[in-house]
Amino acid sequence: MTESPAAAPSEPAPPQISTRTLVFALLREDGTVDAGELYTVAGALAMTDQQVRLCVKRLVAEGRFTQEGRGRKAVLRATADPTGAIAPEVEYVRHAYEQDRGLAPWDGTWHLYAFAIPETARQARDALRDALLHLGAAPLQGGLYVTANAIGPIVEAHARHLDVLPSLTRLTTRDLRVGDEDDPARLATLLWPLQAVADRHEDLAALATARLARLTGPDRPTPTERLTYAIELATAFTAAMRPDPLLPPELLPRPWIGTRARALAAECWDALREEDDHARGGLRLFRLYDDTASDAPLRDDTP
Template identity: 65%
Template sequence: MRDVEISTRTLVHGMVRHDATVDAGELYAVAAELGMSDQQVRLCVGRLVREGSFSQEGRGRGAVLRVTADAWPSFAPAVEFVRHAFRQDRGLAPWDGTWHLVAFAVPESARAARDGLRETILRLGGAPVQGGLYVSANAWEDLVEARARELGVADGVTYALSRDLRVGGERDPRALAAALWPLDDVAARHRRLAAVAKPRLVRLGAPEELSRTELLTVAIELASEFTRAMDPDPLLPPELLPSPWPGAQARDLLARCWSHLLRRDGPAGPAVLFRLYADVVREVAPPV
């Protein structure tokens, strides 16, 4: 049994190349390496085409899937968030002690916009303090405001900064962070990422040649586990986290894996992910 659970949808998304296409032959080869059947892949591709996120040219293993124009923006990962995480790990983004607060009051008649704004705030690492009030340790005002304007609710959003946040009677920053964010769950996800990255780092660093399918499989496994770890991570500064923090170790291991993938084969990794992250990897990982 493999140590990484990957859905067929995640696999297809991870195989998207820099030209917005997926080679079906490579897709089926990697799927087999991951223990997926051809039928699973066919059904998933059919769903994605019906949803309108992909078009298909040709049939079977000779087909080419192409991301549609409407779906393409969603395939660009948040590179700046990854860069910020690595900067924090290296002590290059120290916390200045400022809490960034956002509150919103959106009427029931605009429920969809309200839900969309809340989803964005949570995705940016905001923690709910109480009804309609959220806090972050990072400067997020521009990102929240941009989303609020997209949704047409910018007039209902309030921003504030504080160096003296108290929730109930608690004002110690580390204690507040532990109370407001699910740090145990975030730490567990990073420990899992580290456990997945370690054996793959050994494999990538060994002198034995790996086939393109094997390299793609490793890349997909790492990308999937990295996404699973980073999605709920509020990217709190080290000053607010337990020490040692498993996120820093996991990202260091992952960067080393990325470096090996970039060295072994330029286009071997899922290009949308690895080409966009390449600059970050070169900044943070030692040469291999």
């Protein structure tokens, strides 16, 4: 009995990309989106022309873009920079790569933030809580949050903007204990959903590996395919990074998939830059990632 040949590894499912995200991703340095390019890339992503038309109509109605011309010959002009919809904050991404390169070691300090804001200021209370969660802090109990990163000035700025600074208490400790647990790495596993964060980075790593093989293989992708890959990569990168608390490497399982996924993403951006320097120079999306992902080789993350 002869054995069947091993099946080729399946292509990872590309991330779900909304038409709105696609428009933001195609924003050029001069603040415009070429409608012809928009429709072409949308088609490559299995979006219909009707989806594109309705999305453009909504964005114009919201005042985010103005439109000059009609159909594929139109030009959309941004009234403000909306690229935050496709990429996390540049400083956040830069800090992630600094950690991956061993340039941001943890000093063993935990940073805690507490607040007691009355129900009459519920909106401000919710906004401050959301800011802390967005910055990677984990709740310890009602109104008390902890992180391993020194985000104090940012939290304080949020509290001042919300007019609740007198209700915010900041403190640091090197002796955090939750119940019977005081080991830092085990505390990290207890307080943060590290498996869910790792799963998103696994998705990013799989996509980046597949796209890198195509970008560096003999059958090179077309310019439209390269642009599609860039948008897929940016979407998967954002999906992995936004819920990532960016804990110091000392608190994470080793090897940590986030380090490998970001390294693969950086290689993809390098390959995209080498393949199509003209397109890279025109899109803000490329600049956002080039500024943070291609500065230096990453350190070896072996245990």
